[in-house]
Amino acid sequence: MSGDNTTSGALDGIVVADFSRVLAGPYATMMLADMGAEVIKVERPEVGDDTRHWGPPLGPDGQATYFAGVNRNKQSLAIDLQSPEGLEEARELAARADVLVHNFRPGVMERLGLGYSQVAETNPGVIYASLSGFGTSEEGAKLGGYDLVVQAVGGMMSVTGEDADHPVKVGVAVIDVLTGLHLGMGVLAALHHRDRTGRGQQIETDLMSCSLASLVNQSAAYAGAGKVARPLGNRHPSIAPYEVFHTAAGDLAVAAGNDSLYRRFCGVLDMPELVDDPRLASNPERVAHRDELIPVIEERLRTRTADEWFLLLREVGVPAGPVNDMAGAFSFAESLGLDPVIDIEGSRSVRNPLTLSDTPVTYRSPAPQMPGVSSRITP
Structure with missing residues (x-):
């Protein structure tokens, strides 16, 4: 499937100021971008998002596939938030954005003059979405929010693996992805509310809370019945047979x-x-x-x-x-006609899983290259 630059998206006309980095925030803003939003990604000059440096593997253009996988359909803007000029540019962007997303530690955006109340003074309709690792309390703000740590302290490792003596993380940063999806749902709900009332609002979520919510039956068993789950490998705690079996081959x-x-x-x-x-x-x-x-x-x-x-x-x-490896998984999806890979100007990416009949997702541009020392996007 090739990139589509012609179809109108459900979020056409929505401007997203994306101050987030790494995975959860960028995943959410990429979903919004796929649905037509104009996403302007703010990055540190000459350094950029951390995931630009998380390689190998690298794509044909030399860009880390980790970064490319969550930043398509975005423009990149280099802003030095430590300089007066950079802060002024960031405030100008925030003032015209429909949505602002960030994942700085609690208090950082306020110190920069970019907190919700500060932005809302000049942009009362803004949807201001912030995510953190562990919430905004004094204790939570001290903790760095990386997926591995949240999988550990949030209980996911305790139910993953073969036994309690060998806790195992899920093989992908699943808490980041789930948090990004929760955040994106909040943004869409807030946009709908603004359409009805004209009022913006603040959205907050955190990796820890999304982890507990996403453990569904396991966390519900504890909240509702005091049951502490244990790891069962590939078995299910409540269904049998529901697991992985060895065969003659595979x-x-x-x-x-x-x-x-x-x-x-x-x-x-x-x-x-x-x-x-x-x-x-x-x-x-x-x-x-x-x-x-x-x-x-x-x-x-x-x-x-x-x-x-x-x-x-x-x-x-x-x-x-x-049980397939990545190559087998993509081949299996292709055999079902799911077209798992899309091509955007020679850059291959994983297809957005949503199908909207009237406002399909679009693939307008690959992930942006590293912005220069300074760059500016004018409205």
Whole structure:
């Protein structure tokens, strides 16, 4: 899929002043940019966003793919926020922006004269979105908000991995991504509210809170029942069989999420005895007898390859699939007609997963190159 520079987006005419860096904020503003917003990314002169230097790997243009992956469709503006001239330019940008996004530590933007109340004096309709690592309290403001640390202190590592003695982080900065999505939803809600009332507002979120919210059933189990979850590897705490199995070649994920799917799964395995066994008649009973059930299933699955089992299970509607690496994942998406890769002026990027029938996302420009010592974008 090639870049599309002609279609009107849902957020055409919205100007976003993006003072954020690294991942959570830039991911949110890229989603807004894909939907048509004009995003002006403020970067330090000659240094830029930290992720410009997070490589290898590098793309054909020499740019870190980490940076490129969350900054398409943006313009980059070099502003020295430590200089009077730079601050004046930043304030001018904030004064005309519909949305301002930043992830400086609490108090920094206020010291620069760019806090919400200061910006709102000249721009009362501004949607002012800030995200932090651990909130705005005195103690929270002391802590640096990096995804690895939040996965540790926020409980995610405690439910990830094979056992409690070896906590494991998720293989991507998932808390940053989820926080960016939460922030983006808040921005869209605030824009809708402004359309109805004419009033802007301030939005705040933080990695820690988004981590707890995004742990869904695990955090709900603690909040609602005092249940402290433990790591189960690829197993599910409340469903069986719902995990990854070894096969004759490759690993296979199987999600038999209800009794009907379980019976169909056993039919493909040609193991009616697993259906007839009263100890396995319902999901709670299967969870209770998981240690007896899983080895029997895996022994049968080792008679065919993961791909062979996938084809058989797909035919009867049992959710299952081989465990792919990145190349396999993209190939699988392509086989489904999902077009996972888009090309923007020779730069390949991952397609935005949203499909909007009337205002589709657009791909107007790749991530911007490093801005110079000073640059200026005039309205």
